[in-house]
Amino acid sequence: MTLRSLAVSARYLSREECEAIAKHALSFATADETRVLVNSTNISNTRFAVNQISTGGDSFDAVVTVISKFGKRSGSASTNQLDDAGLRAAVDMSERVAKLSPEDPEAMPELGPQTYQQGVNWSDATASLDPTTRADAVKRITEPAKAANLVSTGFMEAITGAQSITNNKGLFAYNRSTASVLTTTVRTPDGTGSGWGGATHHDWSRIDPSALGARATNKARTSVHPVAIEPGRYTVVFEPTAVGNLVQFITRAFNARSADEGRSFFSLPGGKNKIGQKVVDERVTITSDPFDTDVASSPFSSDGLPTQRVVWIENGVVKNLDYDRYWAQKTGRAPTGSGGAIKMSGGTSSLDDLIHSTQRGLLVTRFWYLRPVDQRTILYTGLTRDGTYLIENGKITRPVKNLRFNDSPIFMLNNLEAMGVPERVSASEGGEPGQAIMVPPIKVRDFNFTSLSDAV
Amino acid sequence: MRDAKLVENAPKWADEAVQKLSAKSVDVGRYDLVLHPSHLWLTIHESVAHPTELDRAMGYEANYAGTSFVAPPEKVLGTLKYGSELMNIRGDRTQAGSLSACGWDDEGVKPEDFDIIKKGTFVDYHTTREQALWLDWYYKKIGKPTRSHGCSYAQTWAAVQFQRMPNVSLLPGDKDLGWEDLIAATDRGIAIIGDGSFSIDQQRYNAQFGGQVFYEIKGGKIVGMLKDVAYQMKTPEFWASLDMVGGPKSYHLGGAFGDAKGQPVQVNAVSHGAPVTRFRNVNVINTGRTA
Numbered sequence: 001m002t003l004r005s006l007a008v009s010a011r012y013l014s015r016e017e018c019e020a021i022a023k024h025a026l027s028f029a030t031a032d033e034t035r036v037l038v039n040s041t042n043i044s045n046t047r048f049a050v051n052q053i054s055t056g057g058d059s060f061d062a063v064v065t066v067i068s069k070f071g072k073r074s075g076s077a078s079t080n081q082l083d084d085a086g087l088r089a090a091v092d093m094s095e096r097v098a099k100l101s102p103e104d105p106e107a108m109p110e111l112g113p114q115t116y117q118q119g120v121n122w123s124d125a126t127a128s129l130d131p132t133t134r135a136d137a138v139k140r141i142t143e144p145a146k147a148a149n150l151v152s153t154g155f156m157e158a159i160t161g162a163q164s165i166t167n168n169k170g171l172f173a174y175n176r177s178t179a180s181v182l183t184t185t186v187r188t189p190d191g192t193g194s195g196w197g198g199a200t201h202h203d204w205s206r207i208d209p210s211a212l213g214a215r216a217t218n219k220a221r222t223s224v225h226p227v228a229i230e231p232g233r234y235t236v237v238f239e240p241t242a243v244g245n246l247v248q249f250i251t252r253a254f255n256a257r258s259a260d261e262g263r264s265f266f267s268l269p270g271g272k273n274k275i276g277q278k279v280v281d282e283r284v285t286i287t288s289d290p291f292d293t294d295v296a297s298s299p300f301s302s303d304g305l306p307t308q309r310v311v312w313i314e315n316g317v318v319k320n321l322d323y324d325r326y327w328a329q330k331t332g333r334a335p336t337g338s339g340g341a342i343k344m345s346g347g348t349s350s351l352d353d354l355i356h357s358t359q360r361g362l363l364v365t366r367f368w369y370l371r372p373v374d375q376r377t378i379l380y381t382g383l384t385r386d387g388t389y390l391i392e393n394g395k396i397t398r399p400v401k402n403l404r405f406n407d408s409p410i411f412m413l414n415n416l417e418a419m420g421v422p423e424r425v426s427a428s429e430g431g432e433p434g435q436a437i438m439v440p441p442i443k444v445r446d447f448n449f450t451s452l453s454d455a456v
Numbered sequence: 457m458r459d460a461k462l463v464e465n466a467p468k469w470a471d472e473a474v475q476k477l478s479a480k481s482v483d484v485g486r487y488d489l490v491l492h493p494s495h496l497w498l499t500i501h502e503s504v505a506h507p508t509e510l511d512r513a514m515g516y517e518a519n520y521a522g523t524s525f526v527a528p529p530e531k532v533l534g535t536l537k538y539g540s541e542l543m544n545i546r547g548d549r550t551q552a553g554s555l556s557a558c559g560w561d562d563e564g565v566k567p568e569d570f571d572i573i574k575k576g577t578f579v580d581y582h583t584t585r586e587q588a589l590w591l592d593w594y595y596k597k598i599g600k601p602t603r604s605h606g607c608s609y610a611q612t613w614a615a616v617q618f619q620r621m622p623n624v625s626l627l628p629g630d631k632d633l634g635w636e637d638l639i640a641a642t643d644r645g646i647a648i649i650g651d652g653s654f655s656i657d658q659q660r661y662n663a664q665f666g667g668q669v670f671y672e673i674k675g676g677k678i679v680g681m682l683k684d685v686a687y688q689m690k691t692p693e694f695w696a697s698l699d700m701v702g703g704p705k706s707y708h709l710g711g712a713f714g715d716a717k718g719q720p721v722q723v724n725a726v727s728h729g730a731p732v733t734r735f736r737n738v739n740v741i742n743t744g745r746t747a
Contacts, residue, residue, distance in 0.1 A: 043614070043720070045719070045720055047719055049515060049516045049517075049518065049519075050515055050516070054516060055616045055618075057614070057615070057616060057720070059614035061614070151515060151518075153515065153516070153517075153518040153519040154519050155519055155520070155719035155720075157719075157720060183519060184519060185518045185519040187515070187518060187523075191523070191527075194518075368522075368657065368658055369655040369656055369657065369658075370655070371653050371654055371655045372653060373653045373666065373686065373743045374743060374744070374745065377745045377746065379743065379745050381653065381655045381664050381686075382655055383655070383657045383658075383662065385657075385658055402657060402662075404655070404657075404662055404664060404688065406664075406741070406743060408745065411745075429520070430520055430716065430719065430720075430721040431519060431520050431719050431721075432720065432721060450688065450741060451662060451664075451688050451739075452662070453657040453659075453661050453662035454525070454659070454661045454662070454690070455522070455525070455657035455658050455659035455660070455661045455662065456659065
């Protein structure tokens, strides 16, 4: 390896390169319909632990996926060998698999040419990150932590890529995108206090490593020696990350077919769904907009359908569910074309305002190990982590031990007392960029905690 | 795949699904739990296998997977009481048909079988070559060679290899006890088959597990199916309550293909074996709610 391999700019395939590769693959195709996806991605990361960099990585891969259809039979094959032999082999394999496959009664024909808006999820600041600038960012967390006799760990990742879709019906879509994320956990050396800070955005210039480190450090210091409280129902002020942790599960339940077939919270008896019904507090509106730079996402989905702004819940009422092309056709609706991001309405209060207005309650920084318990009520379980505090008479008075909850974000948003100013959050447990989520801090009543944990 | 007997079992599973519709919602409280290996493998995975990873104990996974209550090594190795005398846990990458089995790990080390918990006492972590040296003082003290247990793994060419768990399994007991024997010995309990919802904190103290099928036990007999069952546990208390383990004939391997750890997140495949077991006086909650 030479140093040059680490110093080159982030790699991705250009529009012209994607188009040429796809046309080349299509030239080998004999199926009734063929779709070629070209996905090129450069993923770079820096990991740190015990106040120093522990591992780093930089990988580039370009993968071509061929989808072949003979009537209602379909198959697919992928390769990262982009020469003649590789593309021909992928097409041959895809077609062989298609011929061996049973007919899919729900198969949809390939889309013809589509019109796409220009994607807005690209950032030169993210694409230009290199090992040195990543190390500098990490240093802005590890150095202060070390100086304060605290122990920082964390992860920073930058993703630069391009995606294209081409088919033999004249469709061509291309978008280049970036993503970046930085999260850190700062702990006291004796392990009695732990704090967290994290942020993600397609634009790295929107992330401030020093601020994230300072937030985690403050929480580590103020969370030492937490006291036990009785589990039960509490008024809770959730920081935006905790809100994002839970609200994302509502959006994952938006699938229209699951609702119509009786398998979801959004189901109603008789094969109906809850579109038009009020399900949460009237102050809550949840939207997705691929072209909103706060929560930008791809201008098209993997089948080539253009994405668009979707209002899921407006003033507490379900306005839309997510219809794929098949289910839309079957139910006489238009396919949704959702970009998958989440933006939730908020208020004008600050987090401090929400705390000051609370007579007795808890402040939750974020949640961990969230798992579904009952999909029909979007009931989840999980635990608080990295900073849970008791609020008394409008002030944070002491750290408390972490708590397990069993509750639903639907119930939570029905018990809403107040909302603050929305902000972009890193709500993925694994620290990857994840779904783009922008939510406010909120205050709710009667959130259900069922047991205590000694974990710090 | 053949062991799963999918076609043979399909009518039984269909019948169980129908039974669930009229199952009784569980009364909250403390019960003796008779756990089938198809359920317990996941509890072992979360409450024993993860907390005994040495990199977690040393703080290297604090930002995602977390740390461990089985720490620091110098205070717990050879002394931490993890469970009852019946608790014997082994790490291996050799069991036939297991998901972690391999001839050599990603550092070229031939994995060895090793004790993790002996008669309820914690005795060793999973290690790689780098990590084994961190425990040199301990291995010298107990007269064992300082060598990796062969737990290094990377999911792809683009990932950094690091410590991933081997198969971590609960050993069967000497007595030839089976599922029916444990049911018959239980006065008031719940039998759980299959894994369900699972969640555990970042140091592996507090966990909650559901299941697939729950049966109420009264007077040594199954009297009907239950629903809305989950148990909450504190790891050392739970394993201390283990008072019956089945024999070798009841041993069964469960496992997962997508165990996640590290940043960027990597997944590996791992198995966990167990005999049938009984745990006393475990806290059971009711998860039923209406929208």
